[in-house]
Amino acid sequence: MNSVLKIIAQRLALGLLTLFIVSIVIFAAVNLLPGDFAQAILGQGATPEAVEAIRTDLGLDQHPVKRYMQWLGGALQGDLGNSFAQANFASFVGDDSGVRTSVAQQIAPRFANTMFLAGVTAAIAVPFAVTLGILAALYRNSVFDRATNILTLSSISSPEFFLAYVLILFLAVLNPWLPSLSNIYDGMAFSERLEKTLLPALTLTLVVTAHMMRMTRAAIINLLASPYIEMARLKGINPMRVIVRHALPNALAPIINVIALNLAYLITGVVVVEVVFVYPGIGQLFVDSVKIRDIPVVQACCLIFAAAYILLNLTADILSIVSNPRLRHPK
Amino acid sequence: MNNISRRGLLASGAAAGVLAATGMPVRAQQKGGTLRLGLAGANTSDSWDARTHSDSFMIMAAHGAVFDTLTEVAANGELVGELAESWEATPDAKTWTFKLKTGVTFHNGKAFGADDVIESLNMHVAEGAKSAAKPIVSAITEMKKLGEHEVQMTLKAGNADFPFLLSDYHICMYPAGQVEEAVAKGIGTGMYKVEAFDPGVRAMLSRVDGHYKDGKAGWFDSVELIAINDASARMNALMTGQVDAVNRVDFKTESLLKANPMVNVFEVTGNQHYTFPMLTGLSPFDNLKVRQALKHSINRQEMVNKVLQGHGAVANDIPIGPANQYFASDLELNEYDPDKAKGLIKEAGLDGLQVDLSASDAAFAGAVDAALLYQASAKSAGIDINVVQEPADGYWSNVWLKKAWCACYWSGRATEDWMFSTAYETGVPWNDTGWENARFQELLLSARAELDSAKRKDQYHEMQMLMSKEGGTVIPMYANYVDAHSNKLTNSGTIGNVFQMDSSRMIERWWFA
Numbered sequence: 001m002n003s004v005l006k007i008i009a010q011r012l013a014l015g016l017l018t019l020f021i022v023s024i025v026i027f028a029a030v031n032l033l034p035g036d037f038a039q040a041i042l043g044q045g046a047t048p049e050a051v052e053a054i055r056t057d058l059g060l061d062q063h064p065v066k067r068y069m070q071w072l073g074g075a076l077q078g079d080l081g082n083s084f085a086q087a088n089f090a091s092f093v094g095d096d097s098g099v100r101t102s103v104a105q106q107i108a109p110r111f112a113n114t115m116f117l118a119g120v121t122a123a124i125a126v127p128f129a130v131t132l133g134i135l136a137a138l139y140r141n142s143v144f145d146r147a148t149n150i151l152t153l154s155s156i157s158s159p160e161f162f163l164a165y166v167l168i169l170f171l172a173v174l175n176p177w178l179p180s181l182s183n184i185y186d187g188m189a190f191s192e193r194l195e196k197t198l199l200p201a202l203t204l205t206l207v208v209t210a211h212m213m214r215m216t217r218a219a220i221i222n223l224l225a226s227p228y229i230e231m232a233r234l235k236g237i238n239p240m241r242v243i244v245r246h247a248l249p250n251a252l253a254p255i256i257n258v259i260a261l262n263l264a265y266l267i268t269g270v271v272v273v274e275v276v277f278v279y280p281g282i283g284q285l286f287v288d289s290v291k292i293r294d295i296p297v298v299q300a301c302c303l304i305f306a307a308a309y310i311l312l313n314l315t316a317d318i319l320s321i322v323s324n325p326r327l328r329h330p331k
Numbered sequence: 332m333n334n335i336s337r338r339g340l341l342a343s344g345a346a347a348g349v350l351a352a353t354g355m356p357v358r359a360q361q362k363g364g365t366l367r368l369g370l371a372g373a374n375t376s377d378s379w380d381a382r383t384h385s386d387s388f389m390i391m392a393a394h395g396a397v398f399d400t401l402t403e404v405a406a407n408g409e410l411v412g413e414l415a416e417s418w419e420a421t422p423d424a425k426t427w428t429f430k431l432k433t434g435v436t437f438h439n440g441k442a443f444g445a446d447d448v449i450e451s452l453n454m455h456v457a458e459g460a461k462s463a464a465k466p467i468v469s470a471i472t473e474m475k476k477l478g479e480h481e482v483q484m485t486l487k488a489g490n491a492d493f494p495f496l497l498s499d500y501h502i503c504m505y506p507a508g509q510v511e512e513a514v515a516k517g518i519g520t521g522m523y524k525v526e527a528f529d530p531g532v533r534a535m536l537s538r539v540d541g542h543y544k545d546g547k548a549g550w551f552d553s554v555e556l557i558a559i560n561d562a563s564a565r566m567n568a569l570m571t572g573q574v575d576a577v578n579r580v581d582f583k584t585e586s587l588l589k590a591n592p593m594v595n596v597f598e599v600t601g602n603q604h605y606t607f608p609m610l611t612g613l614s615p616f617d618n619l620k621v622r623q624a625l626k627h628s629i630n631r632q633e634m635v636n637k638v639l640q641g642h643g644a645v646a647n648d649i650p651i652g653p654a655n656q657y658f659a660s661d662l663e664l665n666e667y668d669p670d671k672a673k674g675l676i677k678e679a680g681l682d683g684l685q686v687d688l689s690a691s692d693a694a695f696a697g698a699v700d701a702a703l704l705y706q707a708s709a710k711s712a713g714i715d716i717n718v719v720q721e722p723a724d725g726y727w728s729n730v731w732l733k734k735a736w737c738a739c740y741w742s743g744r745a746t747e748d749w750m751f752s753t754a755y756e757t758g759v760p761w762n763d764t765g766w767e768n769a770r771f772q773e774l775l776l777s778a779r780a781e782l783d784s785a786k787r788k789d790q791y792h793e794m795q796m797l798m799s800k801e802g803g804t805v806i807p808m809y810a811n812y813v814d815a816h817s818n819k820l821t822n823s824g825t826i827g828n829v830f831q832m833d834s835s836r837m838i839e840r841w842w843f844a
Binding site: 033034035039041042043050051053054057083084085106109165168172173176179180181183185186187275276277278280285288289292294297 | 369374375376385459461527529530531532533557558559560561563564567568570571572573574722724725727728729
């Protein structure tokens with residue numbers, strides 16, 4: 001078990017390094033974009049004096065390296081800084097006024113919403129995909145197997161917004177079963193929130209199912225040629241039991257891996273889906289913030305995305321070690 | 332004492348206010364229901380600080396529902412009092428006295444009075460304030476409280492339009508001494524108070540009991556404003572009945588909206604116009620004949636048909652539109668005439684003309700297409716327009732006012748003087764043509780202080796003629812405000828054209844049928 005702890009520690013340290021590099025890349029990339037917050041927020045009204053006033057207020061007139069070091073210093077102490085968008089008013093309004101000024105305050109509710117969407121999607125997609133994969137492996141090369149493959153592969157090949165519109169067309173416009181607008185907010189009843197989240201969750205399910213289903217199918221079929229499966233069959237166990245009891249546990253490692261990757265995608269890749277369904281998650285906040293060059297928020301969002309990938313990958317590796325006795329007890 | 336009535340001020344304003352036929356019978360107002368609006372134009376930088384407002388979501392929420400201004404442009408274009416009961420000016424239009432409505436309270440219970448007006452106006456000229464209404468307020472040299480409900484304002488120079496300017500959506504009234512709290516929580520005197528607000532996402536408002544406008548406006552019990560910046564999502568939300576009205580209809584899916592019997596598309600032509608300003612200080616645009624040749628080598632109707640897909644009207648190189656009082660609709664149009672343009676180029680002593688035109692869709696939707704159309708139509712006049720596609724990012728800082736000829740848009744202004752003095756007066760920072768004309772400048776100053784409506788009309792007509800014939804900007808079209816609503820909603824039959832969504836006052840003016 002010590003080796004597992006060692007791996008975790010190692011990977012976490014590497015993860016921190018990755019986050020550090022990501023933050024530099026993002027900071028540099030946002031600085032390379034033409035225009036800055038002052039110009040973006042003022043638009044046509046960007047007179048040189050007004051731009052200068054905002055830049056001075058927000059410290060945008062300082063050298064990028066200095067600004068990055070300041071941000072890094074804060075971030076290391078857990079302070080992700082103030083959102084430019086609302087900092088404009090903070091000096092005027094005061095902090096206790098209910099205006100969300102810090103990045104953390106601004107992101108927290110949005111992140112919670114994204115996690116809710118990811119949770120609902122995972123609750124639908126993971127059992128669905130794994131079941132489909134098992135059934136496809138069981139009835140491999142049958143019409144069912146082929147149809148499942150074609151459907152999941154075509155849904156993963158279509159752009160997300162297209163899937164979203166197809167679902168909206170069939171489930172909201174032609175048959176008014178589900179709301180096409182997922183404008184959830186604080187204090188909404190759980191059932192209503194769930195109903196509003198269903199369409200984006202279904203869209204994301206279509207996007208992530210193929211990966212997981214294909215991996216489940218492949219991993220199981222791979223094992224079906226092994227001698228111990230042959231043995232189980234010769235004992236006369238029914239095929240379903242052979243797959244679920246004998247093959248699946250040994251196929252878990254690759255399946256868990258692909259599930260973890262897809263969960264990470266549910267957190268980081270939802271931007272388009274959130275925009276189409278007007279879902280107030282972190283993806284939409286990210287887009288809005290890039291649009292107005294709100295660097296502190298963009299930085300924080302990117303760090304969250306990167307951290308999600310790192311942590312879920314780590315979890316996947318740990319789980320595949322734990323699920324595999326040979327790795328759990330290395331010689 | 333020259334007492335100008337509000338009506339007198341508008342006597343010649345035949346063009347003001349557009350009757351929009353929505354095809355619905357006018358029904359009596361009735362209270363009730365929750366209005367759900369799906370709006371483009373929301374940002375995470377939104378707040379209740381009206382000085383910073385520039386996009387439709389906050390303009391509708393603040394100026395249109397939660398806050399009030401001193402004056403208001405009614406749906407028919409007439410200027411009426413909102414928090415002001417009446418006003419009068421001295422004959423030189425320099426000193427204005429406003430009588431305020433009595434018995435008005437803010438949402439926190441504070442009574443509204445003269446102190447609130449003075450403090451709210453001073454917000455725009457405070458140290459470091461970045462208010463778009465600064466030019467309006469900085470023209471006031473002195474504000475005097477004559478009584479609890481009477482304020483006198485003295486201007487630097489006479490301005491007959493002053494009450495009109497106070498209807499600007501930036502100049503909302505805040506409670507004196509509690510401005511910070513009011514900005515944080517949205518405390519105004521409006522018909523609706525804030526229940527919940529998440530910048531860039533949503534605002535929930537509910538009607539104030541015992542409001543001073545009771546019986547005249549504000550029929551919905553509550554209003555939910557939902558930020559839907561994505562055009563397809565917005566159209567979908569209306570089609571599937573998730574919202575009752577949307578702004579900025581997407582022209583690509585407009586035919587689908589029209590085919591839906593539950594949805595009405597409504598549009599008005601206001602002052603919003605698209606322009607191609609030339610820096611007249613630079614060659615070849617310093618040559619009047621060249622400018623005139625360019626004015627005659629653009630096919631305006633084609634632009635309206637193709638770029639606006641019919642949702643607009645031909646403009647005549649003047650920034651004054653149908654929502655203005657003294658709009659000169661009878662000027663001779665600068666027609667598309669390649670031969671005339673050819674002749675003008677010759678008169679200019681040139682052998683042909685080659686010019687760069689910078690465009691980006693940041694200027695207005697379809698600006699690049701418009702520039703390419705211009706290029707095609709100018710070709711037959713022997714003018715070679717090279718369209719330079721500029722990046723949308725930083726367009727306003729790097730291209731506009733910098734490149735000799737580019738694409739631009741203006742939302743227009745409520746008064747002629749305001750529009751001219753924002754972008755066409757000699758020496759103002761937003762003058763995007765640098766066009767100087769002594770007569771134009773002289774008329775601008777004299778019309779500003781002129782209280783006689785007939786005289787002003789003549790002066791403004793002459794100014795518009797000068798601009799149309801000699802000015803430095805090509806203004807091919809007015810872009811309509813195109814919005815849509817479910818047929819559960821109805822209105823008085825007159826829709827304001829100062830801004831989209833019934834001059835952004837749909838929340839107060841409409842009701843459920």
